Amino acid sequence: MHKAPSSSNLGPGGLDIAQAFFKPIQCSSTPSSAKRHTKISVIGVGNVGMAIAQTILTQDLADELALVDAKPDKLRGEMLDLQHAAAFLPRTKILASVDYSVTTGSDLCIVTAGARQIPGESRLNLLQRNVSLFKVIVPPLAKYSPEAILLVVSNPVDVLTYVAWKLSGFPSNRVIGSGTNLDSSRFRFLIADHLDVNAQDVQAYIVGEHGDTSVALWSGISVGGVPILSFLERQQIAYEKETLQKIHKEVVESAYEVINLKGYTSWAIGYSVANLARSILRDQRKIHPVSVLAKGFYGINGGDVFLSLPAQLGRSGVMGVTNIHLTDEEAQQLRNSAETILEVQSQLGV
Ligand SMILES: NC(=O)C1=CN([C@@H]2O[C@H](COP(=O)(O)OP(=O)(O)OC[C@H]3O[C@@H](n4cnc5c(N)ncnc54)[C@H](O)[C@@H]3O)[C@@H](O)[C@H]2O)C=CC1
Numbered sequence: 098m099h100k101a102p103s104s105s106n107l108g109p110g111g112l113d114i115a116q117a118f119f120k121p122i123q124c125s126s127t128p129s130s131a132k133r134h135t136k137i138s139v140i141g142v143g144n145v146g147m148a149i150a151q152t153i154l155t156q157d158l159a160d161e162l163a164l165v166d167a168k169p170d171k172l173r174g175e176m177l178d179l180q181h182a183a184a185f186l187p188r189t190k191i192l193a194s195v196d197y198s199v200t201t202g203s204d205l206c207i208v209t210a211g212a213r214q215i216p217g218e219s220r221l222n223l224l225q226r227n228v229s230l231f232k233v234i235v236p237p238l239a240k241y242s243p244e245a246i247l248l249v250v251s252n253p254v255d256v257l258t259y260v261a262w263k264l265s266g267f268p269s270n271r272v273i274g275s276g277t278n279l280d281s282s283r284f285r286f287l288i289a290d291h292l293d294v295n296a297q298d299v300q301a302y303i304v305g306e307h308g309d310t311s312v313a314l315w316s317g318i319s320v321g322g323v324p325i326l327s328f329l330e331r332q333q334i335a336y337e338k339e340t341l342q343k344i345h346k347e348v349v350e351s352a353y354e355v356i357n358l359k360g361y362t363s364w365a366i367g368y369s370v371a372n373l374a375r376s377i378l379r380d381q382r383k384i385h386p387v388s389v390l391a392k393g394f395y396g397i398n399g400g401d402v403f404l405s406l407p408a409q410l411g412r413s414g415v416m417g418v419t420n421i422h423l424t425d426e427e428a429q430q431l432r433n434s435a436e437t438i439l440e441v442q443s444q445l446g447v
């Protein structure tokens with residue numbers, strides 16, 4: 098380590114001390130392979146925002162993390178609490194402010210601010226309260242980070258993703274809702290539990306609304322690459338449709354159950370959103386069931402509606418929607434889900 102110069106050369110500021118502490122090495126140019134600086138902003142530092150922030154930090158997904166909330170004390174408290182973990186985490190600069198200029202130049206803006214359900218309340222019931230908040234939140238995000246990808250988590254997530262798309266003026270590939278990425282994880286967990294296998298070996302999608310009209314794609318489920326329903330049929334192993342419906346019902350009721358028990362959901366959505374952030378920012382081109390502009394896909398033609406479809410995610414956001422096989426029943430359920438969302442959306446003045 099280089100010796101620090103005598104204290105008479107040091108100014109009072111930290112920067113002066115840092116400059117004195119390390120002798121700079123002359124670099125001729127920045128190597129082209131240098132890692133790109135990545136900035137993520139999280140709006141809303143409640144249960145969900147903080148679960149996402151801490152997962153982003155532990156998974157080393159950003160060089161800079163900006164937090165925004167309407168409550169300055171809570172915001173500063175959360176920022177300091179995360180900063181105090183610096184010795185145990187990959188290096189990330191953590192900023193926080195009630196002023197949206199702190200989000201300037203973000204690659205990804207994750208919106209979690211807003212009202213949450215009380216026990217027994219549906220997600221759609223939160224709509225009017227959270228649309229009013231989005232009118233305050235989305236325009237400054239778009240202003241300070243015009244090239245960002247917006248990832249909406251606040252509920253009802255599908256309608257609010259549509260609202261964010263309208264308010265931001267961004268192209269639809271850069272506005273995504275966390276959608277049924279979480280429901281699909283719950284689905285995979287329950288199937289894995291049923292079959293006593295690892296959930297990561299279960300490929301299974303819930304699509305449509307992140308809510309009561311979600312659709313379980315039973316026909317496409319595979320375990321370790323083996324399509325499960327056709328396998329059972331080939332082996333002449335009987336399964337009851339009611340068993341399948343019961344598992345889907347359990348997925349739909351998952352959030353209600355957790356909210357009844359602990360007041361909110363947080364850890365699973367934290368991992369789900371960090372998983373999406375990784376696919377987007379690291380250009381992973383992985384397929385996730387997320388809320389995207391669904392018009393024109395799978396016979397959904399009623400209007401501009403966002404709902405979850407298996408979409409490929411990369412650095413430019415939504416790169417495409419996978420053309421998976423749906424049975425007639427699944428396709429009809431998906432269109433019904435779109436109708437439900439469109440009906441709610443038609444009451445908005447956005
Ligand atoms: N899409 C999904 O899968 C999930 C969505 N959610 C949704 O996420 C949202 C947040 O849930 P929680 O974190 O549990 O709620 P929370 O009440 O713990 O946190 C909400 C935060 O938003 C902040 N906020 C309110 N108005 C704001 C404004 N104008 N600007 C900035 N911040 C503002 C509040 O100060 C608070 O810190 C809810 O809408 C909830 O339903 C929750 C879990 C899963």
Ligand SMILES: CC(=O)C(=O)O
Nearest residue numbers: 220252279352362366
């Ligand atoms: C609250 C919510 O949307 C969920 O945990 O699924």
